[in-house]
Amino acid sequence: MISMEFRTLELPLARPFAISRGVRTAVTVVRVTLTEGSLVAMGECTPTAHYQESAESVCEQLAVIKPQVEAGLTREALQQALPVGSARNALDCAMWRLDAAKQGKTVWQLLDMQAPQSVVTAETLSLDTLDNMAKAAANAVSRGAKLLKIKLDREQIIEKVAAIRHAAPHTTLVIDANEAWLGLDLESLFHALHEFNIAMIEQPLPAGKDKDLVRCLHPIPICADESCHQRSDIAGLRDRYEMINIKLDKCGGLTEALAMAAEAKALGLRLMVGCMLGSSLAMEAALPVAVQAERVDLDGPIWLAQDSQPALRYEHGEVWL
Structure with missing residues (x-):
């Protein structure tokens, strides 16, 4: 007999986190706990207002589906029972962990994958x-960062990148515009940024308004984030992006994330795995997809005043299992 509980927590940040859409000093997460006998499995999600989500809306979805889960809803059936998004992510990840525990395995063993010792992750x-x-x-460089992800808006783009490149001459740099560059001369901007050896630019234009990328010559690979939520989005992005960013909170969990990775590879798109702000509980769930990706951005816990336990270890630009 499975029992399901969920709760909302506000996790204070160690320092403010700012992107083009605003500044945060705390992050609200929802955690799901599944219990079967002596086995306990958890999942965590971060509802995002930009995707019309809140902790309240996520908890409403979880409350509705709770009777089905406790009646034996399978992980496969969950994919149709809830839409893509945070609520399904937390539940899907908890189900993966419970399924593994019931077989006396880890999620890695359930997937027939070898867990790495560590994964290089961006520091934002x-x-x-x-x-x-x-x-x-x-x-960040003094602490051993190998990959830096630069959050930018429309102001001082080249100047900021130049200053960061000077401070980090040998570090891999990627840029995340969070949809802020609509109306700019993108082709000129991309060529100017190319001089600083930028490895990737993430979501320069708003989702649904990114058709200009089809005709825009860009020497730097462009990655779809807000434009790509689930597997069915991928095929329509090939004419404007070289990469997609898979996030468990966007796609609705590890099950869909693994399917997205396979679909992207089949269509010739490269992979990035990202995250919302959250604890090690959320980041650890994404690692089986992260090991398949060219770029990984799972640094959410380093922004927290206090991480969940057991915590992943972040050292020398890598996340250690």
């Missing part, structure tokens, strides 16, 4: 003044 540079972003880059 929050949107800030030029000087503060350059200082943050230098600090």
Whole structure:
């Protein structure tokens, strides 16, 4: 007999986190707990207002589906019972962990995959003044960061990238515009950024308004984030993006994320795995997809004042299992 519980938690951040859409000082997560006998499995999601989600809406979805889960709803049936999004993610990940525990295995063993010792992950540079972003880059490099993800809006794009590249001359740099570059001369901007050896640019234009990328020559690979939520989105993105960013909270869990990775590879698109702000509980669930990706951004826990336990270890630009 399975029992299901869920609760909302507000996790304070150690420092403000800013992107082009705003600043956060805390993150609200919803955690699902499944219990069967002595076995306990959990999943975590981060509802996102940009995707018309809230902790309240997620909890409403979970309350509706709770009787079905406790009656034996399978992980496969869950994919149709809930839409893509945060609620399904938390439940799907908890189900994966419970299924593995019932067989005396880890999720890695259930997937017939070898768990790595560590995975290189981006460290995000929050949107800030030029000087503060350059200082943050230098600090990250001093701690061994191998990959930096630069949050930018429309202001001082080249100047900030130049300052960060000066502070991190040998570090891989990627840029995340969070849909902020509509109306800019993208082709000129992309070529200017190419001079700083930028490895990737994520979502320069708003989802649904990214058709200009079809005709825009870009020497830097462009990655779809807000434009790509689930498997059915991927085929329509091949004419404007070279990569897709898979996030468990967007796609609705590990089950869909694994399917997205397979679909993207089949269609010749490269992979990034990202995250919302959240704890190690959420990041650990994404690692079986992260090991298949070219770029990984699972640094959510390093922004928290206090992580969940057991916590992943973040050192020298890598997340250690």
